Amino acid sequence: MTSTPEASLRRHTKAGMFMHWFNAACWLFLLCTGLGLIDNPELRPFGPGYPAALRGLFGGGGNLLLAHWLAALLWLAVWAGFIVFYLTRHVIPFLRQVAAIQVRRDLEWMLKKQIQMMLGYRLMAVLVKPLGWDGSLPEQEYYNAGQKLAAQGIIAGALVLVATGLLMLASKYLLGPGWASLVQWSITIHYLAALFTTVLLLVHVYMAAISREERPAFISMFTGKVPADYAKHHHKLWYDQAAGGDA
Amino acid sequence: MAVKLGMVIDAASCIDCKGCQAACKVANQVPDGHWRNWIKRGDEEKAALDRQGLRFQPGNCMQCDKPTCVAACPTGATYKEAKDGVVRIDRELCIGCGQCLAACPYQARYRHPQLRVADKCDFCAERRAAGLQPACVDTCPTKARVFGDLNDPDSPAGRLLRGKASVQVVNQQSNTDPNLYYLGDPGPADWPVQAKMPTPWQFWKSLGGPALEALVGLTGLGVIAMYGRQLILGDHDQPPEHASGHPEGGDHDQHA
Numbered sequence: 001m002t003s004t005p006e007a008s009l010r011r012h013t014k015a016g017m018f019m020h021w022f023n024a025a026c027w028l029f030l031l032c033t034g035l036g037l038i039d040n041p042e043l044r045p046f047g048p049g050y051p052a053a054l055r056g057l058f059g060g061g062g063n064l065l066l067a068h069w070l071a072a073l074l075w076l077a078v079w080a081g082f083i084v085f086y087l088t089r090h091v092i093p094f095l096r097q098v099a100a101i102q103v104r105r106d107l108e109w110m111l112k113k114q115i116q117m118m119l120g121y122r123l124m125a126v127l128v129k130p131l132g133w134d135g136s137l138p139e140q141e142y143y144n145a146g147q148k149l150a151a152q153g154i155i156a157g158a159l160v161l162v163a164t165g166l167l168m169l170a171s172k173y174l175l176g177p178g179w180a181s182l183v184q185w186s187i188t189i190h191y192l193a194a195l196f197t198t199v200l201l202l203v204h205v206y207m208a209a210i211s212r213e214e215r216p217a218f219i220s221m222f223t224g225k226v227p228a229d230y231a232k233h234h235h236k237l238w239y240d241q242a243a244g245g246d247a
Numbered sequence: 248m249a250v251k252l253g254m255v256i257d258a259a260s261c262i263d264c265k266g267c268q269a270a271c272k273v274a275n276q277v278p279d280g281h282w283r284n285w286i287k288r289g290d291e292e293k294a295a296l297d298r299q300g301l302r303f304q305p306g307n308c309m310q311c312d313k314p315t316c317v318a319a320c321p322t323g324a325t326y327k328e329a330k331d332g333v334v335r336i337d338r339e340l341c342i343g344c345g346q347c348l349a350a351c352p353y354q355a356r357y358r359h360p361q362l363r364v365a366d367k368c369d370f371c372a373e374r375r376a377a378g379l380q381p382a383c384v385d386t387c388p389t390k391a392r393v394f395g396d397l398n399d400p401d402s403p404a405g406r407l408l409r410g411k412a413s414v415q416v417v418n419q420q421s422n423t424d425p426n427l428y429y430l431g432d433p434g435p436a437d438w439p440v441q442a443k444m445p446t447p448w449q450f451w452k453s454l455g456g457p458a459l460e461a462l463v464g465l466t467g468l469g470v471i472a473m474y475g476r477q478l479i480l481g482d483h484d485q486p487p488e489h490a491s492g493h494p495e496g497g498d499h500d501q502h503a
Contacts (some may be wrong), residue, residue, distance in 0.1 A: 039323030042452055051323065061322065062339020117473065120480060172342040177358050180345035181445075187321055187344060188447035188455060195459035199466045206470040212477060 007228035009242050011220045016090060019082055020221055026075040027201065033068040034194060037061070072165055097142045098151040105138045106145035112137050113146060139236035146207075150200045157197035164190040251332040252370055253310060253397040253426030254384070255407040258434045260391035261286060261303040267383030267392065271307075274371055274382035281357045283307060283368040284383055289434040302434025304416070305392055307383065308355040308368035309425030310334050315442040316365075319350035321451075325365065331396075332426065335372070338364045349443040352421040370394070397426060418442075 036054030058064040164186035171183040208218045216230040231239040271284050284307035294301040310333050316325050324341035327334050341364040348356045359366040371381040384394040395402030413428040421442035
């Protein structure tokens with residue numbers, strides 16, 4: 001079966017696409033307001049101007065904190081709803097796909113993909129051909145190895161952010177002084193977890209929005225569909241399953 | 248010169264009547280079991296041998312010039328007011344994490360049990376806004392506490408500070424340059440503790456923060472480098488499969 005250029009496969013549902021963009025908006029807002037909440041002479045990742053400007057914009061540090069909390073609670077509530085309503089349709093299949101690591105194949109993919117990204121296809125063809133590698137990557141499923149690892153990292157980061165964030169929220173409205181040490185660790189870990197997920201999201205944003213090769217994947221987050229050609233090349237195992245089932 | 252509010256205190260005048268403590272509690276609605284100010288009691292054995300008698304040392308938050316509490320606050324909820332040097336707490340922003348409590352060598356702070364925020368003396372900000380003196384100063388029957396702008400040589404406190412020998416009560420390991428000055432012998436001087444910075448806070452500043460900030464920076468640089476490479480190579484660099492069937496290599500140039 002050869003696919004025509006117009007042939008496409010459905011990759012995302014409407015609910016999935018909504019969650020993606022809702023998530024993106026929330027993370028961006030929470031990252032910006034969260035960084036503005038850090039204001040200490042010895043820290044200030046962006047100097048004193050950034051927290052001051054943001055506090056001016058929101059009408060004081062207290063309001064900035066409130067906006068951060070309300071956005072976080074909205075994000076959490078929508079996620080809770082999504083998880084409940086789409087547990088079998090989305091959440092469990094997603095987690096299965098994300099967890100489906102095959103060590104040998106995925107390690108090889110990660111290694112070769114890095115070399116390919118660094119050298120580019122043309123240079124790589126010249127350099128690695130003599131070593132007996134034709135430049136192709138191991139076939140991948142619905143998610144490739146990089147996507148799976150990034151997803152696992154972001155899920156772990158999100159869980160840590162939620163736990164530490166709730167502890168800080170509780171400190172103001174619920175907890176007694178006995179929790180001080182845990183709350184203090186929460187502050188530090190919340191910041192570190194936010195930076196950790198930011199690292200993964202930088203790679204994600206590069207891959208999706210900047211890299212030309214992945215442009216069809218970016219567009220699919222609006223249309224829900226990817227060209228069959230793209231699926232065949234990037235997610236062969238998923239393509240065989242999806243297209244094979246349709247044909 | 249900027250206004251620098253402080254107190255000049257004569258420990259020899261204090262009679263330990265607790266008037267300042269009671270007035271403060273009422274004026275600032277300080278909850279049960281907590282105090283915003285204090286009177287430290289001298290050594291009675293030493294006093295018995297000493298013709299000067301027993302010393303009482305009134306005190307409160309010293310509105311330090313190098314405040315370790317401000318250094319321990321992640322959000323700036325505790326900050327030093329630029330206009331008068333008073334160390335204030337933004338109750339809306341404070342989440343009561345308690346990092347500032349251990350960081351104060353004078354243990355001048357407590358966590359408000361109902362509001363769950365840090366609390367301490369702010370020289371009666373509300374009374375000052377209404378043109379009044381701090382409650383403890385107003386109520387002191389022997390005028391042991393004198394309040395004012397230490398930078399103004401004509402204020403009551405400024406005059407005393409310039410006219411007489413005075414000392415600060417500090418812990419040598421944590422000299423925060425406090426703005427409470429004591430005339431002559433202040434009485435007990437060995438009670439301030441060493442300022443403690445919480446372990447997670449130290450970890451953030453020394454290791455965790457810099458490491459992850461470097462990682463974010465390196466990743467950002469990597470993304471910029473990849474984008475630059477893409478701009479230079481343009482659309483030429485395509486995976487071989489996109490040439491579908493054709494031998495890869497020279498034929499890519501046809502798209503140029």
